Amino acid sequence: MMEHAMLRSLFPQLEHSTYLNSCSCGALAQPVIDAVQHYLQLWKCHGGRAWYADGGWLEALDSARAHIAALLGASPHEIALAPNVSTALAALASCMDYAARPRVLTTSLDFPTLAHQWLAKASAGAHCDILPSPDGCTVPVEAFAAVVDKRTALIATARVYFTTGAIQDIVALARLAHDAGALLLVDDYQGTGQVPLDVKEANIDMLVGGTQKWLLGGPGLSFLYVHERLHARLHPSVVGWFGHAHQLDFLLQPWEPRGDARRFELGTPALPAVYAANAGMELVRKTGVDAIRRRVKWLTETLVSGLTEAGFQLTMATDPEKRAGIVMLECPDAQAWVVELARQSIIVDARPGHLRIAPHFYNDMDDIERVLKALKELEWRNAAGIASSSA
Ligand SMILES: Cc1ncc(COP(=O)(O)O)c(C=O)c1O
Structure with a gap:
């Protein structure tokens, strides 16, 4: 990994704040700012010709697919770009034959947009089963095994739960x-970039993710991986001209989808987001996801030990190997705590009943110590407040 002080200096935001909210949005890096400025420069110089310029907009789309493919252990032709995960899911869900296999299994810990996709298709015959979590942290493989059957089209779930x-x-x-x-669809928005993955080794059929969080690219770009063995089998009816086999011939008919995963692409992408994402992904790839995992694990485990010693309750997997860089602290007044911490320039997030703290590779032990100290003080003041009001 690049020398840490040098790496940290790439993130201007870290000079004035303790940023621990990477599972919502990664910190903004200077190369990302520069990349968006470069996009604007191309627009200023070339106008619409920027699509075809050297290093121009079409090339930026190819680079995005190549970065994503490399991060997943896939090939670029297995990657489709989308503006967000929900759109990618809509295109994917439009391929399914709900008469033959109506069931989609997901869990109560998954990001809601996953279940929404199939709950909204009940009138088309889809049946979405939401498996509960027995411990509020995980859903055991046995729970899926108990219900998966030959009417199941998909198991659709996250590799890293955003909730825990x-x-x-x-x-x-x-x-x-x-x-x-059935097929396995993985929502990897919280995994790609922080926990290494090889989609081929894991035998994943389809995967969605985005660049806003661990990939440092900001909002506006997501992706869909579809294993090449499925391309010819999947015929989306939610489509657009970017998915046409002869896109730049501008043919109205016949509708002929591309032969690869790009048949799932719809219309003109948000180019500023693509430039930002490419710079973010480049930084992640240069650092290496294995190195990121080691550092995030070290920071996370130190935070978990400190919080546990201080008596805080955490909603997290018990096995440290099964924990990613998202620390969930039970906190009935989480929103108020987020605001109080932000007043001290410590940026974390809230989810129902929990404070959510997410370190990335740019964080250091000072950040962890600072948030720990601030939380202990808040807890102490809270307790003192309760004691004085009841006295
Ligand atoms: C696991 C997960 N999936 C999906 C999303 C977002 O979906 P979309 O890109 O449709 O907004 C998020 C968070 O924003 C997430 O944490």
């Missing part, structure tokens, strides 16, 4: 899905 940071056994879920003749 718990890492799921995706390899076992892929096996389970395939044994039942």
